Amino acid sequence: MPAKHMLAASAGEVVACLIRVPSEVVKQRAQVSVSLRTFQIFSNILYQEGIQGLYRGYKSTVLREIPFSLVQFPLWESLKALWSWRQDHVVDSWQSAVCGAFAGGFAAAVTTPLDVAKTRIMLAKAGSSTASGNVLSALHTVWRTQGLSGLFAGVFPRMAAISLGGFIFLGAYEQTRSLLLELGKESP
Numbered sequence: 001m002p003a004k005h006m007l008a009a010s011a012g013e014v015v016a017c018l019i020r021v022p023s024e025v026v027k028q029r030a031q032v033s034v035s036l037r038t039f040q041i042f043s044n045i046l047y048q049e050g051i052q053g054l055y056r057g058y059k060s061t062v063l064r065e066i067p068f069s070l071v072q073f074p075l076w077e078s079l080k081a082l083w084s085w086r087q088d089h090v091v092d093s094w095q096s097a098v099c100g101a102f103a104g105g106f107a108a109a110v111t112t113p114l115d116v117a118k119t120r121i122m123l124a125k126a127g128s129s130t131a132s133g134n135v136l137s138a139l140h141t142v143w144r145t146q147g148l149s150g151l152f153a154g155v156f157p158r159m160a161a162i163s164l165g166g167f168i169f170l171g172a173y174e175q176t177r178s179l180l181l182e183l184g185k186e187s188p
Contacts, residue, residue, distance in 0.1 A: 006069070006070065006073070006074075009069050009073065010066050010069065010070075013062065013065040013066055013069060014062055014066075016065075017058060017061050017062050017065065018058075020061065021054070021055055021056075021057055021058045021061050022054035022055065024057070024061070024122065025045065025053070025054055025055075025056060025057060025122050026038060026041055026042050026045065026054070028119065028122050028123055029041045029045070029122075029123065032123065042054075048126060049126050053126065056121060056122055056124075056131060056133065057118050057119075057121045057122035057133065058133075059133055059135065060114065060117050060118040060121050060122075060133060060135045060138070061118050063114055063118075063135055064111055064114035064115055064117075064118050067110075067111055067114065068107045068108070068111045068114075069107075071103075071106065071107040071110060071111070072103045072104055072106075072107035072166070073103070075102075075103040075106060075107065076096075076099050076100050076103035076104075076166075076170060079099035079102060079103060080095070080096055080099045083095055083099060091174075093171050093172075093174040093175035093178060094171060096170055096171055096173075096174035097166075097167045097168070097170055097171025097172075097174070098167065098171075099170070100166035100167055100169065100170025100171060101163040101164070101166045101167035101170075102163070102166075103166060103170075104162040104163050104165060104166025104167075104170075105159040105160075105162060105163035105166070107162070108155075108158045108159045108161075108162035108163070109152075109155055109158075109159050112151070112152050112153075112154065112155045112158055113139060113142075113151040113152065114135070114139075115154070115158060116138075116139075116142055116150070116151055116152075116153055116154070117135045117138040117139050117142070118135075120138045120141075120142065121133050121135070121138055139151065
């Protein structure tokens, strides 16, 4: 994938996180709350922490998403190229989907420590040192208290979900791309 495409994808991730992070913060707090409704959680965050409470974990999310994309997309392209070379023709959309599943699963695995840090930052008690958003500090704390298993907590469900997503998204992308290229050839 050319550098300009990677730069554009990274910029897109930074902007997408402006929406993704507040919804992720509210969702995660709703998941650990026993009695509060989503709107109450949203209101409590604004009242107790201000708008910055909704963006707690923004930096850690971006620091997770960019490396994820830098691993997933070049790996997906490389796997498709290898498969194409081995069979001596371009991969079908289902084969692209399989490559996307492997690429997504691998990217998910290697970025799990960053996901763990992001989650810890988002769920930390307001005013705590973890809530300050220092990713290296959060990683160090997890390493010190839980070791390698703590850094990779949830790795298998994360890999499974992202592999499935990669299969569906990248397979559908490839199928749609192929159809549009065919339509372009047919029109004058």
